[in-house]
Amino acid sequence: MTGTVVIALERFLPDARRIAGALDAEVMPYGPDAFREAFAGYRRIVALMSAGIAVRGIRPPPPRRQVAGPGSRSGQP
Incomplete structure (x- = not known):
């Protein structure tokens, strides 16, 4: 592991x-x-x-969930 990195959008390079x-x-x-x-x-x-953008970049991906209502034949992710 090395020191510091600056991550930037293209326009801020x-x-x-x-x-x-x-x-x-x-x-x-x-x-x-x-x-x-x-x-x-x-x-x-x-x-x-x-x-x-930074927060979305560092957080883990959300777990996939499937939701089904009463009487449903299929769920919606």
Whole structure:
């Protein structure tokens, strides 16, 4: 595991590079697996994006549930 990574949306990459330079960190463009890769390889993560995107990126996927009403023949996930 290495030090710090700055994960940023494409439009924030210039700012991410500047922040990474100040923190002696690496820059990772945001993508579907960015947080998974960051948690596996870095000790500290800086997210340069809206809080909602970051929270969805770090939370585990919700469990699949199936709901069926009384008298239902099939359920809705």
